[in-house]
Amino acid sequence: MDLNSIYTELIMEHNQSGHNKRHLDDPDHKERGHNPSCGDDLTLELEFDGDIIKDAAFTGHGCAISQASTSMMIDLIKGKSKREAYNLVDTFIGMIKKEVTDEKELEILEDAFILQNISNMPARVKCAVLAWHALQESIKEDVR
C-alpha cells in the first residue's frame, strides 16, 4: 500500500480547508449519510434553483477521506442540473467500484478523480462514497 497515493496533497487540502463545511441559510433539502460500522456521520444541505443545484454544503464528522470526498463532490456539483449531478454520482461510484476505468470518462469528476486509488482499499471504500450516496438519495426522485 502506498500512502502517497491516498493521502495526496489535494485530499489534505480539501480535508483541512473546510470551505464547504458550513450550514446553508435556507436549504431546500437535507440528507444525512451515516456509516454505522465506523461512525462517520454527515449531513448534506442543498439549495435548488429550479432544476439547478444552486448551493451545497455539509456538516458532520468523519475521516480525511470522507471529508475530502464530500468537499470535492460539493465543488463539482454546484451549478449543475440534478440530472448532471446524478450522472456524476453514477460515474464516481462506478469508479470506486472499478466498473468505470476509462480515464476519458472519469475526467468529468475533476478533483474527485484523485480518489480512484481508494478503489484499491476495500476498508475505505465506504468513506469515499458516503456523501455521494447521500446526494443520490436527495435527487433520485427528481431525475426518474
Added chain:
Amino acid sequence: MEKLNVEKIREDFPILNQEVNNNPLAYLDSAATTQKPLSVIRAMEKYNRSSNANIHRGAYTLSIKATEEYDKAREKVRDFINSPSTSSIIFTKNTTEAINLVAFSYGLDNIGEGDEIVVLITEHHSNILPWQMLVQRNKAILKFVYLNEEGLVDMNDYKEKVTDKTKLIATGHISNALGTINPVKEIIEYGHEKGAIVLIDGAQAVPHMKVDIQELDPDFYVFSGHKMLGPMGIGILYGRKEILESMSPFLSGGDMIEYVEEQSSTYGELPYKFEAGTQNVEAAVGLKSAIEYLEDIGLENIKKHEMKLTQYALERMKEIPYVTIYGPENIKNRSSVISFNIDDVHPHDVATILDSYGVAVRAGHHCAQPLMKHLGINATCRASFYLYNTIEEVDQFIESLKNVRKWLGYGS
C-alpha cells in the same frame, strides 16, 4: 512454567510471522479476536481426521467418539472457570448469542411491565440491544450507570440505579472499549442484596485473568472462545442451575427434546435443553485445546506479560503531546486495552496509516456507541495486547504513531 518466554510462544503462532505492507506484522487487535496456536489448529484437524460425526446420534463408534470429545470440552470449560456443575455450561455461538439466550429465555418470562434492568454505560452493544428489545416488548425500563471522575463505574450511581424494581443487572467484567476492570464482585453482591439477577459479560476477562465462578457467584456469566485463542463460532453461557432449570428453551428443534408429540413436547435436561440442532463440535474441541494452552502458560504469567507491555506503551504514548488516552488513569484498573486518539486525525486515518507500517489496530466506536456519546467523542483507536505480543511490537507501534500526523499534512 515460571516466566513467559514470548519468543517461544510466537513459534506456536505461525500467523504472526508475516509481513504486512513490507513491515513485520504487529497484531494489536486481540480484544477483537485472538490468533490460534498450532496446538488448537491441530486439535481441530485431528478431530476432523479421526472423530467427526454428529453427536448424540446412534450407537456407532464415531458418533460416540465425537460425543466424548464434546463432553470433555464442556468439562474443561467447567474446570477452567470453576463452575459448580458441568450441566451449567451451555455452548452457544458466541457471547452475543449467550446474552440473547438469557434476555429472551429468562427475560421475556420474568421481567415485566415497570420492572427495571440496569447496565453500565460502557457496555458492548451485545449487552445493550438484547435488553432494549426485551424492555420494549415487555414494557420494562432500561437504566444506565455512568462513570465517575476517575473513569471508573460510579458505584454511588450504581447503588442509586438499582432499586427494589430492579430484576436484572448486566455488566461487562472488562470494558472492550476502554479496558476498565469493573468491580464485579461488589456489583454482584449488591445486586443480590437487592434481589436482582446478575449477568456478567466476561468476553474480555476470561482470556486474561482467572475467573472463578464460585468465588464471584454471578447468576449468568458469558464469554467467547475466539477471544481466548480458540476458534470463532463457540461461546459459553454459565448459568446458575436452578435458574437454567426454570427457563424455557431459547432455540428449539433437534437434540434438545425428551418426547415430541404433534402438539406438545418435553425438553431434554441441562445443558441439552439449550443446545438445539447440530452443535459446533470441532470448535468445542478447539476451545478445549485453547484452554489447555492458556493453562500451560499460566494466566498469571500472561497477565504479567501483557500488563508489562501495556504499562510500557502507556508511558511511551504519554510522551507524545498530541496523543489522548482514554480509560482509567490508574493502571491497576486497566486490562491490556488502550483506547486513544491523535489530535486532528480521524481514527480511521490513523488505523490506515498504522497498517501501512504493519501495525494492526482497531478504529471506530468499538460497538459501544452509547459510551462514545457519553465521552463526547465519535470514535477512538484501540490497541490491545496478548501473550504473543512483544516490546519490539510496542516500539513499532509507537514509532508508527509518530508518523501519523505527517501523512495528513501536519508538521509533527
